[in-house]
Amino acid sequence: xxxxxxxxxxxxxxxxxxxxxxxxxxxxxxxxxxxxxxxxxxxxxxxxxxxxxxxxxxxxxxxxxxxxxxxxxxxxxxxxxxxxxxxxxxxxxxxxxxxxxxxxxxxxxxxxxxxxxxxxxxxxxxxxxxxxxxxxxxxxxxxxxxxxxxxxxxxxxxxxxxxxxxxxxxxxxxxxxxxxxxxxxxxxxxxxxxxxxxxxxxxxxxxxxxxxxxxxxxxxxxxxxxxxxxxxxxxxxxxxxxxxxxxxxxxxxxxxxxxxxxxxxxxxxxxxxxxxxxxxxxxxxxxxxxxxxxxxxxxxxxxxxxxxxxxxxxxxxxxxxxxxxxxxxxxxxxxxxxxxxxxxxxxxxxxxxxxxxxxxxxxxxxxxxxxxxxxxxxxxxxxxxxxxxxxxxxxxxxxxxxxxxxxxxxxxxxxxxxxxxxxxxxxxxxxxxxxxxxxxxxxxxxxxxxxxxxxxxxxxxxxxxxxxxxxxxxxxxxxxxxxxxxxxxxxxxxxxxxxxxxxxxxxxxxxxxxxxxxxxxxxxxxxxxxxxxxxxxxxxxxxxxxxxxxxxxxxxxxxxxxxxxxxxxxxxxxxxxxxxxxxxxxxxxxxxxxxxxxxxxxxxxxxxxxxxxxxxxxxxxxxxxxxxxxxxxxxxxxxxxxxxxxxxxxxxxxxxxxxxxxxxxxxxxxxxxxxxxxxxxxxxxxxxxxxxxxxxxxxxxxxxxxxxxxxxxxxxxxxxxxxxxxxxxxxxxxxxxxx
DNA sequence: ACATCCTTTCCTGATT
DNA sequence: GAATCAGGAAAGGATG
Numbered sequence: 001x002x003x004x005x006x007x008x009x010x011x012x013x014x015x016x017x018x019x020x021x022x023x024x025x026x027x028x029x030x031x032x033x034x035x036x037x038x039x040x041x042x043x044x045x046x047x048x049x050x051x052x053x054x055x056x057x058x059x060x061x062x063x064x065x066x067x068x069x070x071x072x073x074x075x076x077x078x079x080x081x082x083x084x085x086x087x088x089x090x091x092x093x094x095x096x097x098x099x100x101x102x103x104x105x106x107x108x109x110x111x112x113x114x115x116x117x118x119x120x121x122x123x124x125x126x127x128x129x130x131x132x133x134x135x136x137x138x139x140x141x142x143x144x145x146x147x148x149x150x151x152x153x154x155x156x157x158x159x160x161x162x163x164x165x166x167x168x169x170x171x172x173x174x175x176x177x178x179x180x181x182x183x184x185x186x187x188x189x190x191x192x193x194x195x196x197x198x199x200x201x202x203x204x205x206x207x208x209x210x211x212x213x214x215x216x217x218x219x220x221x222x223x224x225x226x227x228x229x230x231x232x233x234x235x236x237x238x239x240x241x242x243x244x245x246x247x248x249x250x251x252x253x254x255x256x257x258x259x260x261x262x263x264x265x266x267x268x269x270x271x272x273x274x275x276x277x278x279x280x281x282x283x284x285x286x287x288x289x290x291x292x293x294x295x296x297x298x299x300x301x302x303x304x305x306x307x308x309x310x311x312x313x314x315x316x317x318x319x320x321x322x323x324x325x326x327x328x329x330x331x332x333x334x335x336x337x338x339x340x341x342x343x344x345x346x347x348x349x350x351x352x353x354x355x356x357x358x359x360x361x362x363x364x365x366x367x368x369x370x371x372x373x374x375x376x377x378x379x380x381x382x383x384x385x386x387x388x389x390x391x392x393x394x395x396x397x398x399x400x401x402x403x404x405x406x407x408x409x410x411x412x413x414x415x416x417x418x419x420x421x422x423x424x425x426x427x428x429x430x431x432x433x434x435x436x437x438x439x440x441x442x443x444x445x446x447x448x449x450x451x452x453x454x455x456x457x458x459x460x461x462x463x464x465x466x467x468x469x470x471x472x473x474x475x476x477x478x479x480x481x482x483x484x485x486x487x488x489x490x491x492x493x494x495x496x497x498x499x500x501x502x503x504x505x506x507x508x509x510x511x512x513x514x515x516x517x518x519x520x521x522x523x524x525x526x527x528x529x530x531x532x533x534x535x536x537x538x539x540x541x542x543x544x545x546x547x548x549x550x551x552x553x554x555x556x557x558x559x560x561x562x563x564x565x566x567x568x569x570x571x572x573x574x575x576x577x578x579x580x581x582x583x584x585x586x587x588x589x590x591x592x593x594x595x596x597x598x599x600x601x602x603x604x605x606x607x608x609x610x611x612x613x614x615x616x617x618x619x620x621x622x623x624x625x626x627x628x629x630x631x632x633x634x635x636x637x638x639x640x641x642x643x644x645x646x647x648x649x650x651x652x653x654x655x656x657x658x659x660x661x662x663x664x665x666x667x668x669x670x671x672x673x674x675x676x677x678x679x680x681x682x683x684x685x686x687x688x689x690x691x692x693x694x695x696x697x698x699x700x701x702x703x704x705x706x707x708x709x710x711x712x713x714x715x716x717x718x719x720x721x722x723x724x725x726x727x728x729x730x731x732x733x734x735x736x737x738x739x
Numbered sequence: 740a741c742a743t744c745c746t747t748t749c750c751t752g753a754t755t
Numbered sequence: 756g757a758a759t760c761a762g763g764a765a766a767g768g769a770t771g
Contacts, residue, residue: 647745648745648746649745649746684758684759695746695747697747699747699748700747702758702759703748703749703758703759703760704746704747704748704749705747706759706760706761707746707747707748707749707760707761707762708745708746708747710760710761710762711745711746711762713761715745720760720761723755725754725755725758725759725760726759741771742770742771743769743770743771744768744769744770744771745767745768745769745770746766746767746768747765747766747767747768748764748765748766748767749763749764749765749766750762750763750764750765751761751762751763752760752761752762753759753760753761754758754759754760754761755757755758755759755760
């Protein structure tokens with residue numbers, strides 16, 4: 001009932017506003033002014049119809065001021081500058097407002113004077129007003145500005161989607177003055193949040209008018225201006241499918257080798273260097289130190305069926321068809337779509353790659369070494385003779401069948417339909433969770449089985465030829481390529497034999513995230529790779545930190561890690577080693593307990609607090625800015641940040657959001673309003689840790705993540721939701737999140 | 740070599 | 756006081 005009343009009152013308000021503005025546009029006669037003024041008053045003060053949205057306030061504010069001005073001027077027969085009533089004049093708006101709001105006070109009733117005073121405060125109150133989520137039941141209905149404000153006619157040519165996007169609370173974070181001053185304002189400009197106006201909240205403070213004007217007028221202060229105004233030509237760039245040329249493919253090629261029922265074979269696309277190496281990169285980048293551009297002729301040959309767009313599409317996805325957004329949308333629509341792209345970009349660096357020997361040990365620990373025998377050599381002809389990356393969808397289906405049989409399933413009893421259309425390249429790009437998302441019951445089994453094959457591939461001569469000579473073959477395993485690598489079997493530190501799905505359920509609950517230590521000391525994701533994976537840790541440094549990590553695997557991993565640290569995977573190993581050592585030294589001296597003669601990256605014990613305390617002896621007034629060492633530096637070699645398009649933060653967040661895994665959504669992220677792309681971090685630090693896992697940066701925090709998120713404001717990928725913590729909104733350039 | 744992109748890191752100050 | 760937000764500044768790595 002209350003809501004109905006509210007809606008009615010809002011409707012009345014909007015109706016009144018429309019009337020008001022229409023009258024103003026036709027330059028109302030003096031006789032109309034009192035009525036218009038009444039409408040204005042009703043809108044603002046008497047109309048207790050919930051606070052108007054900032055945009056409405058702005059419009060009505062302008063209207064009222066203009067009406068008051070007319071009312072004031074006309075009886076005095078003062079010349080009326082034409083522009084004063086036709087459109088708000090950006091350049092003079094603050095001054096005009098100030099002047100014209102002063103003058104009526106002499107003649108208006110005290111109540112109206114008070115109203116005007118309130119209006120002035122409202123100018124800067126826009127940030128105080130929106131405290132609701134767009135689309136929520138309490139949200140104000142969006143205004144169609146095109147109908148009520150001629151100065152916004154530029155938007156008429158824009159798509160309804162964008163118009164709607166312009167009508168949100170976020171954009172309304174601009175003050176009335178700003179709004180009026182920027183008749184042609186790109187969305188990028190509009191969404192970039194200005195610095196908070198210290199006087200913006202009239203409910204908190206009641207600053208004097210001059211202070212308000214000074215603080216909030218862009219003409220007088222730059223403090224509240226958008227951080228990075230972009231050319232207004234961006235207005236014309238509004239389009240539903242705006243995509244960054246660097247991050248997205250912009251079109252859906254229906255004839256492409258699609259994720260769903262790909263029409264293999266297909267004419268291989270002409271690939272440039274990057275493209276031709278893309279598969280190799282995606283296959284091997286996390287496993288090699290290829291620098292992202294190493295040509296792998298054999299592999300390229302073997303992967304002839306797999307085409308990539310070498311031009312423009314550097315999103316890191318197999319361009320077997322749609323861009324990522326389409327992929328996701330398709331995934332939402334049908335079962336035949338392969339969620340390869342879900343985490344495709346999350347190439348894992350080499351530090352998570354376990355040498356085959358260690359993998360074997362891990363499998364042995366898991367009691368599955370017996371299953372590792374010659375699986376690659378068995379099975380139907382076809383897939384056995386190729387590297388998994390070169391498997392066709394049919395090969396994959398045969399392989400699925402083989403694995404099922406190997407695991408004791410009656411032939412035909414398992415349905416692999418969810419993997420229909422998946423080729424080997426896609427499979428090798430899928431992480432454990434990807435498999436589970438596709439096949440909750442057996443995803444882990446598929447993942448492990450493929451991992452075993454890839455392990456065997458590392459020693460296969462034909463596969464070995466695919467690998468650059470300077471790359472250790474051990475690195476060719478899928479685990480390091482897992483999108484969510486902490487779920488990899490090599491790092492599966494959970495109960496042996498535990499069903500991964502259950503395991504996820506058990507550990508991806510809100511409660512279980514309690515074990516996530518912000519300082520990174522105890523980040524216990526279910527299958528989180530050991531901290532040693534990231535660091536050249538002295539084994540004892542963190543031993544036992546993860547309850548999921550068994551001593552046996554710990555030792556093995558520690559050995560791997562130390563070995564990794566001491567031997568670079570690059571041809572320039574020596575240089576790299578020295579580089580590592582230097583960084584390690586810094587790390588040790590700065591952040592770690594230098595108790596060990598071995599070089600230690602102790603990110604686990606790193607925290608800003610500790611760092612500060614460790615340098616307490618000579619604490620400068622302001623901490624000398626020394627960038628923390630990057631323990632993953634050597635491990636990132638070969639990983640292409642930009643070559644792996646799709647590895648962007650916003651895509652990662654989006655993938656979490658569109659994930660149907662309830663352990664991710666809504667446990668750690670959730671939609672607030674999916675239609676409008678509004679989402680919220682439920683477990684902000686957990687998200688940050690997961691992001692850190694993806695980027696092999698164990699020091700990632702939500703603070704850092706959020707900084708990166710805020711950078712997306714400029715690029716219109718994300719938009720802030722003012723007044724709501726941990727809430728963001730996808731912008732026009734963010735694709736793939738719509739259902 | 741250089742510019743650019745996309746973060747990452749650190750920071751200050753404000754807000755909740 | 757902690758968490759979060761906003762954004763400047765600097766830097767790094769990859770790419771074109």
